[in-house]
C-alpha cells in the first residue's frame with residue numbers, strides 16, 4: 001500500500017481559501033447518505049473532504065463542481081464541516097489557477113459575460129429591460145413602494161421572460177406602485193460566488209448596492225431564490241439592509257389584503273418551483 005504524505009502547502013492554500021473546517025470531519029459518511037446526487041450517480045462529499053484534509057485534492061476533477069450547494073448535508077453534519085463554504089474553497093483554488101474541469105469550462109464565458117455586460121449570457125446590458133416592452137412598467141423612482149428585480153434569466157431567457165411579464169401584469173392589476181432598474185441592474189452574483197470568484201461577486205454586488213442606494217431603493221421584490229438569498233443574506237456583509245421579499249410571499253400578502261382576487265376555482269394541487 002502506498003503511504004501518502006499530506007501535502008502541507010496545498011493544505012495551506014485550501015485553508016487560506018476558506019476550507020479550514022474540513023479538518024473537523026471524522027468521516028461518519030452522513031453527508032453522502034443524504035446527498036441527492038447519490039440517487040443518480042456516485043458522488044462523495046466525504047471523500048472530497050478527506051482528500052482536502054490531506055491536501056490531495058485534484059482541482060482538475062469534475063467532483064469539486066458537482067455539489068449544488070443544496071444545503072442538505074450541512075444540516076446533518078455532526079462536526080459543522082461547512083460543506084458548502086469549504087467546497088467553494090476548493091473551487092476558489094481552481095478559479096485562482098483558471099483550471100476548470102470539462103463540465104465547468106462554461107464558467108470562462110459566464111465570467112466574461114458578467115464582466116462585460118453584468119449578466120452571465122453576455123447579452124447586451126442595454127436590452128435588459130426589453131422583456132417589459134408593451135407593458136406599463138415604469139423606471140424605478142425614489143418613493144415607489146417596491147423595486148421589481150427580475151433576475152438575469154427572466155430578463156433574457158425567451159421562456160422565462162413570460163414570468164417577468166406575468167409578474168408585472170399581476171402587480172399592475174393589484175395597483176402596486178413599482179418600477180424596474182433595467183440596464184442599471186447587474187446579476188446578483190450568487191452563482192459566480194459559488195464558483196469561488198469572490199472578486200467578481202464583490203464587484204457585481206457593490207455596483208448593485210450603489211445603484212439601489214443612488215435610486216432610493218428600500219424594498220426589493222424578486223422571483224429568483226438566488227437573488228432572494230443573496231440580497232437578504234449576503235449583501236448585508238456590505239453594511240446594507242434592504243427589505244427583500246419573494247414574489248410568492250408578496251402575492252400572498254396582496255391576496256390576503258383583498259387587492260387580488262381569484263375569479264374562479266382552480267381545482268388542482270400545484271407546487272411552486274424556482275421559476
Ligand code: SF4
Pocket residue numbers: 024025026027028029030031032045046049076077078079080081083
Ligand atoms: S457528515 Fe460531516 S463529519 Fe460526517 S463525513 Fe460528512 S463532512 Fe465528515
Ligand code: SF4
Pocket residue numbers: 031034035036037045066067068069070071072073074083084
Ligand atoms: S450541499 Fe452539496 S454535497 Fe451536500 S447534500 Fe447538497 S449537493 Fe450534496
